[in-house]
Amino acid sequence: MPLPNGLITYGPNANCTLELCKAEWSVVGYQPNVPANAFFLAAFAASALIHLAQGIFYWRKGRPTWGFTTVIVTGCLDEIVGYIGRLLLHDNPFSFGAFLMQIICVTTAPVFFCAAIYVTLSQTIYFIDPSKSRFDPRWFYWVFIPCDIISLVLQAAGGAMSSVSTTEAAVNRGVDISLAGLVFQVVTLVAFSALFIDYLWSCGFLGALFGGKAKRAAAGEKAAAAERSFPRPLRLFLVFLFLATLFIFIRCAYRVKELSEGYFSEFFREETLFIVLESV
Template identity: 45%
Template sequence: MANANHNPNGLISYGPNENCTLTPGPSYCPAKVGVYEYRPSLAANSVFITLFGVALITHLVLGIRYKTWAFLFAIFWGCASEMIGYGGRVLMWGNPFSFTGFLMQIICITLGPAFYSAAIYLTLSKIIIFLGPQHARFSPKLYYWVFIPCDILSLILQAVGGALSSVSSGSSAAAVDVAIAGLSFQVFTLCVFIALGIEFSVRYIRAQRSQPRKTPLPTSFKIFVAFLSLSITCILIRCAYRIDELSDGYDGPLIHNEPLFIGLEGVMSVLAVYALVVAHPGPVFGRSDANMYESDVTAPSGGRTEKVEPGISATQQSV
């Protein structure tokens, strides 16, 4: 570990047997001999805990209202993981040598955005059904049957990497390699997802040239897609940063740069989860148990019957 050989009086600054403290006395160690070489910011980490807590409550309300249980499950555990992780960094503010705090944040903060990715994967099939399954290369269900297992695999790899770090007291290069493999696979999966989403968009646009929709796409749907894209972009930026951060293990320069961590990990994750508040599938696609996948939906309007596009109400189409 970084600085392991520079601890005063032979004290241990990292691992399950750490005995350094910031308290003046025989066990005193400066923060610079800790794994991060700094005390995590109390203010920044407290703000992140609050923001993820508010996001969790907001998604909980939306999920219950629209009964989007799978989407809610993914977002709930993503926000909960983030809160626990930043709680670990608060512990490290009090004691930058806290091995418990380090494990809490290295595991939970790493895992959080993978849950957001899972929530995003669930929405592609809804978009395809809404715009027209005939434009897709594959069955809508196939998208989440492929991408969700891939996301679970990336979660497992990242969790195993964190677990190996705890067993080895952070000295295992294999632990870092496994974590990087999980992050890299998450990026790969996201890129394939984006590629298929773009391909579907191209096929849909081409089809509209010969046979345009009877009604224009509602503004609410366009906003939904824009913020979904923003969330995906933020997660990609965050994952690319974490791969680079861990590329040199716990001795690399990026892992000792807190402002960069705050901006490219914390801020990107916050933007991703709040973008998914706007890009929540409930308001656009309705309740998960509603019969919203019919090719046409008959809705009364002022004493007459009219056809509306699948997936949204007649009121939403007028937006």
């Protein structure tokens, strides 16, 4: 975005600073809020340390969870780099490197969280009752994790392409590639959620969760057995696992809307929406 006096606000050749240009001229259109972004940086750092400690703990107990630990910690590290980029953008909204850190890392991090969810559900099905699943639980990560990888590659490639481009047309091509990756991730999440709900219904969890005492008594021993199969900690675990999936879906839907309008839209430049629908 060259200006009449030779200043450039966006891209690898950007030479604007806050002393020379207004923050509104940058691609993000504002100086990211320091307290909010520092909070989420700290939250993801704490999450990474907690999950790493849990991974080491279970490894020492002879129950390694390295698949889950690796993807969840990688996702947290991805978010950390992204939020460092946002803090750097506060000091210089025209920084190409900082924007690159944000747009690639914050966009791709939830892909790793999705992979953790797929692995977790697969192992949970083995724990509860694999016979109630319509197919081998391993298919949850044999199918969905490759889909995650495709989504990750598209989002990362599109983010990198859009960031290094020097013309709006080239930027938009990169945005379209990232958008394709996000749409693919949304479709994958919808398919996964449908299968998740189907299993919860088949194994009796939904009946045990939502059936009142009268309904359970009327249903007899089958309902009572289902309730015994789902103690309170397991119920809470499954509810929060589903909520995690739902929140990632909402986040992806927001990013699809955001990128569909492009980097230079007002929607992309609204930090409140970013904090609520991306960060939270």
